[in-house]
Amino acid sequence: MTGHELPLVIEGGGTRITDRVRGDRQQIRKSLTVHGAVLFRDFEVGGVDGFDEVVRELSGAPLTYEERSSPRSVIKGNVYTSTDYPPQEEIFLHNENSYQAVWPMVLYFYCLEPPSTQGATPLASTRAVHDTMDPQVREEFERRGWMVVRNYGDELGMSWRQVFNTDSRDEVTDYCRRNGVETEWLDGDRLRTRAVRRAVHHHPVTGAPVWFNHATFFHISTLPEGVRLGLLEMCGEENLPSNTYYGDGGTIPDDVTDHLRERYRAASVRFDYRRDDLLVVDNMLASHGREPFTGPRKIAVAMAEPSSA
The missing domain is CATH 3.60.130.10 (Clavaminate synthase-like)
Known part of the structure; x- marks a missing residue:
């Protein structure tokens, strides 16, 4: 090729x-x-x-x-x-x-x-996603970054012990501190974390800008409608297993996440x-x-x- x-x-x-x-x-x-x-x-x-x-x-x-x-x-x-x-x-x-x-x-x-049947691992070029998206959408993320909020508990999603491979709260807190992740320990042995990251990176070999993030994948709107509505009813937005925002905590509009999903799919091959x-x-x-x-x-x-x- x-x-x-x-x-x-x-x-x-x-x-x-x-x-x-x-x-x-x-x-x-x-x-x-x-x-x-x-x-x-x-x-x-x-x-x-x-x-x-x-x-x-x-x-x-x-x-x-x-x-x-x-x-x-x-x-x-x-x-x-x-x-x-x-x-x-x-x-x-x-x-x-x-x-x-x-x-x-x-x-x-x-x-x-x-x-x-099916079961492929589809691939999409992050260079193509970056280059074909609406420049205003891309620039907004470049200016504000993106934030992932995760909640860990035994009843829904993964527990913090599974995620961090340890039973020690101190080890989790220390790992998160070293890696730019904010921790909030909650009642019921639950943990909430927040991390702000860049949405656009440059590849270390080519220097090309790439759309490299989980802003779309972790966003609640990417889940199937039945799952999304069920989780919101059960947990409320604050306690979702994962969700994403702009880096300053602002809500990412639905039309933006719709556009990002469309760009991924347009670039995908199987x-x-x-x-x-x-x-x-x-x-x-x-x-x-x-x-x-x-x-x-x-x-x-x-x-x-x-x-x-």
Whole structure:
């Protein structure tokens, strides 16, 4: 493929993927920066152990999933399942952990078992989203930033113990302080956090501006209508598991979030998984999501290369 089309597809003809990665590592990394994602197809991967080896060859040791926003299960070491959400639900396009001060620069997806129908990992260029959105919308976010507010409890959403991988309130408070997250401990062993982040970043290699944030993904309006209305009735806006605002706390208008979702979808591309497909994504250049699916879909995921750009 040419230009910035994604993903770039590299076909192996049944050869071992580790041999290809070792021999062409520099060119693969260049292609990842140009295209935003590279799909290895028809290679002998060698299961989860081979997948882990590819991650280490291209990026070094995979990362622990910290400050979680979705449930995952460990497959082996720091290789996880993709998000454990019901198969009938869509997961909207987003950039992994873009709400954090430090995020993984490279993501890896490995198809252990393809779905029967749909179940793709759609991709959207963050350069295209940035460049095609209404300049006034973009400039408003650049001026004000964006804020994520999260509530952690055992009854709804994820508990703070799950998210921060600890039973210690002091450890959570210290982590949040070091990472620019405001904490508010509430009755009933609940925690509320607020973090203000930039909406537009510059890629550390290309220098290109990219739309890199969770402002749309975490916004209450992105949820299906029935879920959205049920949560608002149950919790009220203040106690939602997550929601987003402008960085000064101002409400993001519905027409703005509608426009942002439309820009993501306009930029998105998809492919049907085949067994042993291995997808590598530059997390700052391409957002990703998940289609609803039927069948046994099992995708292994790893994250690597911590970065603050």
